[in-house]
Amino acid sequence: AQTVTQSQPEMSVQEAETVTLSCTYDTSENNYYLFWYKQPPSRQMILVIRQEAYKQQNATENRFSVNFQKAAKSFSLKISDSQLGDTAMYFCAFMIREYGNKLVFGAGTILRVKS
Amino acid sequence: KAGVTQTPRYLIKTRGQQVTLSCSPISGHRSVSWYQQTPGQGLQFLFEYFSETQRNKGNFPGRFSGRQFSNSRSEMNVSTLELGDSALYLCASSLGPLYTFGSGTRLTVV
Numbered sequence: 001a002q003t004v005t006q007s008q009p010e011m012s013v014q015e016a017e018t019v020t021l022s023c024t025y026d027t028s029e030n031n032y033y034l035f036w037y038k039q040p041p042s043r044q045m046i047l048v049i050r051q052e053a054y055k056q057q058n059a060t061e062n063r064f065s066v067n068f069q070k071a072a073k074s075f076s077l078k079i080s081d082s083q084l085g086d087t088a089m090y091f092c093a094f095m096i097r098e099y100g101n102k103l104v105f106g107a108g109t110i111l112r113v114k115s
Numbered sequence: 116k117a118g119v120t121q122t123p124r125y126l127i128k129t130r131g132q133q134v135t136l137s138c139s140p141i142s143g144h145r146s147v148s149w150y151q152q153t154p155g156q157g158l159q160f161l162f163e164y165f166s167e168t169q170r171n172k173g174n175f176p177g178r179f180s181g182r183q184f185s186n187s188r189s190e191m192n193v194s195t196l197e198l199g200d201s202a203l204y205l206c207a208s209s210l211g212p213l214y215t216f217g218s219g220t221r222l223t224v225v
Contacts (some may be wrong), residue, residue, distance in 0.1 A: 045216035105158035
């Protein structure tokens with residue numbers, strides 16, 4: 001079964017500090033993509049960062065970076081210099097290439113950035 | 116460029132009725148996927164359409180159906196609505212593995 005586990009239902013961080021959101025996943029496939037999505041109160045899911053499983057180098061996008069540990073099936077998201085606008089629900093997800101465009105999501109982590 | 120447009124934004128229906136939701140993808144995107152989001156079950160994949168054909172289907176009852184038109188616009192239909200169908204329904208269009216989501220349709224069944 002393909003599953004994604006986000007073990008932190010809620011997290012808080014002070015503005016300008018760094019926070020790490022955890023994600024583990026389970027699949028027997030070898031060729032897949034991993035994603036972090038952000039869903040603010042506006043409801044629209046926004047892609048934060050993605051990682052291709054065959055790439056060993058961790059992806060980065062400005063203040064967002066991941067720690068991808070393929071053997072451990074772990075894919076954590078680090079947000080540096082947290083901003084109030086980062087307050088949102090964050091979802092970890094993966095997509096297996098052979099299965100087409102189907103995302104499997106975790107339950108999400110609510111992140112609150114405090115001033 | 117225009118994003119993914121879902122209509123309507125909000126909908127209230129009575130149990131037993133049927134409902135149709137619409138999704139207009141980004142121009143040039145031929146794949147459209149639908150997801151149901153509820154507090155209890157989270158985000159669950161409903162189905163994916165590509166070039167008017169259903170390419171992938173999630174584990175939902177036959178009351179949930181969809182279609183895609185030649186202009187890539189997609190509709191999903193839920194018949195014989197149940198209270199448990201109350202959810203946010205998200206549509207996403209994609210070019211390869213990169214999704215762009217719409218803002219969703221909030222369906223409330225009373």
